[in-house]
Amino acid sequence: MNFPDFIKRDFSLRSFNTFGIDETASLYMEVKTVDDLMQIYRHASLMKVPRLIVGGGSNLLLTGHFDGLALRMAMKGMHIEREDKEYVYVSAAAGEKWHDLVSWTLKSGLGGLENLSWIPGTVGAAPVQNIGAYGAELKDCFFSLKAFDFEKGILIELGKADCRFAYRSSVFKNALRNRVAIVEVTFALPKSWKPNITYAEVEREVKRRGITGPTPEEISEIIVEIRQRKLPDPAVLGNAGSFFKNPAITAERLSELKINYPGMPAYIQTDGRYRIAAGWLIDQCGWKGRRMGNAGVCETQALVLVNHGRASGADIATLAKAIEKEVFDRFAIRLEPEPVFV
Missing domain, CATH: 3.30.43.10 (Uridine Diphospho-n-acetylenolpyruvylglucosamine Reductase, domain 2)
Structure with missing residues (x-):
């Protein structure tokens, strides 16, 4: 051809x-x-x-x-699109690094994205995964995006409802996967900003520093420090951050598990189910710091799988399968990987 x-x-x-x-x-x-x-x-x-x-x-x-x-x-560019009484609308091109956008909004005096600080990847990839961390998700500040539709040969615009955001998912991982290429994303950042310190680790650090009214910059600084302490730098030790989604189980199933595992961390969801910390499940099975050849589990965070230098993608996938099996055998809970396997 x-x-x-x-x-x-x-x-x-x-x-x-x-x-x-x-x-x-x-x-x-x-x-x-x-x-x-x-x-x-x-x-x-x-x-x-x-x-x-x-x-x-x-x-x-x-x-x-x-x-x-x-x-x-590899498209570049960030700018303030417009503003109204409630929001400032910020647009960024798909090829911009995500944390560069977060830093730019903070320097521009805009809050809203600070809880998503230091997440690797690009702006265009962020809606695909509906990235989330420390009590926040991309959809919380998302307004719209522009994407090229390969079936129609035109640029289309999608709003929040069109994107069908869910936990670590969106329409771009399903019906529109590889059909469209996101070229620009617009966020609605609130003028009446309020700090989000609902995540326990962030709240503890705010209190430890004696901060009574944290600014967006201070929250970002705390989260960057936490992430750098817990997660390996991909430039030093290859990884894709959190490898597994936190699984959701029913209240009844949680009660059953609490009998044998009273310390199991669980977080209630809007649908009444509970999300279980996948890293905790993996750690309980003794995987933290273990290796299978050149593929391994991070020593500081069991949710992160790492490449010790010469691992293939198949090696990482084999390790993931072994972890999934052991977690299921012990807890009857299925883990689902976050990364896209190609």
Whole structure:
């Protein structure tokens, strides 16, 4: 099959996945403008091959060679779109690093994203996962996004309801997976900002520092410090952050488990179910710090799987399966990975 000259062949994706796994894509293109996406749409040969949309690769597990077209979203730019009585609307291009956006909003005197500080990845990838941490989720401040629709060859705009946000999920992981490429995201940041310190670890640190009215900057600083203390730097030890979702169980099942595990941490949800800390389950099974060859579990956070240098994506997947089995055998709870397996 003939492909245009602007497409690179047999391209290594090692630099574009935080596990640092050296797998290749048959075809590759760096996307800097919407016109780049239109070029793909106009070439029938490119429209016939599978697509993989890549941001920072912090939620990606490459388990082998990708026989298709990898598109790395590299669009740049951040600006204040507009404001009204309640919100300031901030827009950022898909290729911007997520934490760079958080830092920029804080320097601009805007709160709302501080609880999501230091999360790896890009702005364009953030809605796909509906990233969340320390008592907040992306959807809390999300307003809209623009995406290129490969089926129609046009730019579309989606609001919050269109995105079908759920716990670590969205329409982009389901019905629109690889059909659209997110190019810009807009957030509604509240003018009447209130601190969110509902997460126990953050609340404890605020009290320890003697802060009575924390600012967005102070909350961000605390969260960055916590994350850096607990999570390994992907540049030093390859990882994708939290590897498993926190599973949800019924109140009845929780009561049964509490008989044998009274210290099991559980957090009630709006639907009446409880989320269990997946890291706690894994730790109880003795996996923290363990290795299977070059794939292992982080010594400081059992929820993080790591690449000790030469692990393949298949090695990481095998380790994940072993953990899932042991957790299920012991607790009858199924763990679900967060990363996308390719």
